[in-house]
Amino acid sequence: MLNRFRKASFRHFRENEAQLHDLMYLFWECTLRCNLNCLHCGSDCSKDASVPDMPFDDFLNAILPLHKHYKRDAIIVIITGGEPLMRKDLAENGRRLRENGFRWGIVTNGILYDKEKQNELLNAGLGSITLSLDGLEDNHNWLRGTSVAYKKALNALELIGSQKRLNADVVTCVNQRNFSELDKISDLVHQHGLSQRLFTISPIGRAKDNPELFLTNAQMKEMMDFIVEKRKEGHEISFSCEGYTGKYEEQVREGFFFCRAGIHIGSILADGSIGACPNIDHSFVQGNIYKDDFADVWMSRFQDFRNRSWARTGICADCKEFKYCNGNGLHLWDEKRDEVLVCHHRRISDL
Amino acid sequence: MSLRWRKIKRKVLGFVSFSAALFIFQACYGAPQDTQSDIIVQGTVKSDSTGQTVEGIKVTFTETDQYVITDSSGAFYFYLPEYNNYPLRFEDNDSTENGSFNTFDTIIQGTPAAPIEITLRQTP
Numbered sequence: 001m002l003n004r005f006r007k008a009s010f011r012h013f014r015e016n017e018a019q020l021h022d023l024m025y026l027f028w029e030c031t032l033r034c035n036l037n038c039l040h041c042g043s044d045c046s047k048d049a050s051v052p053d054m055p056f057d058d059f060l061n062a063i064l065p066l067h068k069h070y071k072r073d074a075i076i077v078i079i080t081g082g083e084p085l086m087r088k089d090l091a092e093n094g095r096r097l098r099e100n101g102f103r104w105g106i107v108t109n110g111i112l113y114d115k116e117k118q119n120e121l122l123n124a125g126l127g128s129i130t131l132s133l134d135g136l137e138d139n140h141n142w143l144r145g146t147s148v149a150y151k152k153a154l155n156a157l158e159l160i161g162s163q164k165r166l167n168a169d170v171v172t173c174v175n176q177r178n179f180s181e182l183d184k185i186s187d188l189v190h191q192h193g194l195s196q197r198l199f200t201i202s203p204i205g206r207a208k209d210n211p212e213l214f215l216t217n218a219q220m221k222e223m224m225d226f227i228v229e230k231r232k233e234g235h236e237i238s239f240s241c242e243g244y245t246g247k248y249e250e251q252v253r254e255g256f257f258f259c260r261a262g263i264h265i266g267s268i269l270a271d272g273s274i275g276a277c278p279n280i281d282h283s284f285v286q287g288n289i290y291k292d293d294f295a296d297v298w299m300s301r302f303q304d305f306r307n308r309s310w311a312r313t314g315i316c317a318d319c320k321e322f323k324y325c326n327g328n329g330l331h332l333w334d335e336k337r338d339e340v341l342v343c344h345h346r347r348i349s350d351l
Numbered sequence: 352m353s354l355r356w357r358k359i360k361r362k363v364l365g366f367v368s369f370s371a372a373l374f375i376f377q378a379c380y381g382a383p384q385d386t387q388s389d390i391i392v393q394g395t396v397k398s399d400s401t402g403q404t405v406e407g408i409k410v411t412f413t414e415t416d417q418y419v420i421t422d423s424s425g426a427f428y429f430y431l432p433e434y435n436n437y438p439l440r441f442e443d444n445d446s447t448e449n450g451s452f453n454t455f456d457t458i459i460q461g462t463p464a465a466p467i468e469i470t471l472r473q474t475p
Contacts, residue, residue: 005367009367016361020357020358024384025381078381080380106382107380107381107382119418123417123428123430127387128382128385129382130380164432165415167385167386168383240380241376242379260376265381277378277379
């Protein structure tokens with residue numbers, strides 16, 4: 001009874017948040033250049049990206065007008081890529097974000113993250129970081145496409161774990177190869193004092209044609225049980241925000257599932273496109289900073305993000321869980337918008 | 352419904368749904384929100400013998416070993432985690448290139464509100 005009341009309250013809360021749509025979390029895809037060739041990459045990254053890096057001033061000028069609507073220190077800019085450390089001006093850009101009132105963080109594969117780089121970024125006011133670690137040595141290197149990725153990531157893990165200033169965590173993309181070593185990866189992350197988020201790999205980007213990257217339904221359920229058990233042991237481990245997990249909600253992460261794309265989360269992509277999470281299909285793009293005012297776009301567009309009734313289609317049309325999941329994560333919809341690509345709840349509960 | 356009422360509704364619904372994570376979240380693959388406090392420590396380093404600013408001095412916050420090097424105008428600037436006091440070490444980092452200076456340790460009590468000025472003793 002209490003749980004039903006809480007779930008109902010959360011639904012109203014979520015609807016209210018969609019109306020308020022306070023921007024709290026802003027991705028900046030600062031480059032499409034990358035120093036790895038990951039098998040599961042959801043971006044269009046390449047070592048010689050045809051899209052040039054966005055000049056920092058273009059990004060800053062686009063977001064400065066947000067002060068008309070929000071306190072800037074209520075917004076964190078998450079710099080992503082590609083690999084953001086490919087940009088030599090990253091620390092300088094971060095310092096200027098802080099000077100202008102924004103907090104900032106990065107997502108990195110750790111290849112270029114060493115002691116000197118960490119020092120430089122901290123000096124510039126870095127406050128948050130996410131590191132990718134997708135397995136023990138062989139499997140991390142397999143997914144990342146190079147024999148040195150694991151050693152570099154481990155070095156970054158040690159450095160990040162030693163810095164209490166950083167709000168940090170580790171992201172692990174669970175797949176067929178690393179599934180059996182989840183326990184060891186989790187212990188490794190825990191030993192370094194960091195929290196961990198587990199993702200499954202979505203059938204988008206480079207991943208969609210590689211069956212080794214996807215879990216079976218049984219493995220998906222086993223992973224949920226694993227997270228529940230590890231959390232009981234005191235590990236700070238959670239399932240990502242990628243999808244609704246039905247009976248596992250609140251057991252595998254803090255709070256209920258809430259895809260905040262376009263509600264609390266916005267993005268400016270490398271070509272100037274205005275969207276939400278960078279892995280959401282390009283058909284959801286709402287404008288471009290080189291043509292539109294970012295703040296105006298955020299305040300007046302994004303209707304499909306804030307009212308998800310259009311997602312009541314395909315397997316979602318008659319689903320009783322829709323009122324809780326709202327069509328699952330928005331990155332799981334393509335331009336046709338006729339069927340969600342993955343239903344986590346169905347995958348887990350059909351067993 | 353007005354904006355004001357929606358904000359009141361936010362507080363009420365947030366409370367009754369007992370969710371600890373309403374505004375602490377991470378987007379897909381994104382980094383955590385930054386919930387910690389830090390401060391800027393900045394200043395200038397000068398020579399006691401010439402009164403000129405000194406480039407190439409390593410300024411270390413000894414609690415965490417975070418450091419910064421003074422620039423061509425002897426200035427330094429870094430964000431540090433919030434502490435009660437700030438023990439700083441000033442070391443000559445470039446041999447004799449910009450003159451030679453003795454290492455100097457000091458503790459800044461409380462939060463430095465203004466840029467600090469440090470004078471280092473130049474060695475012959």
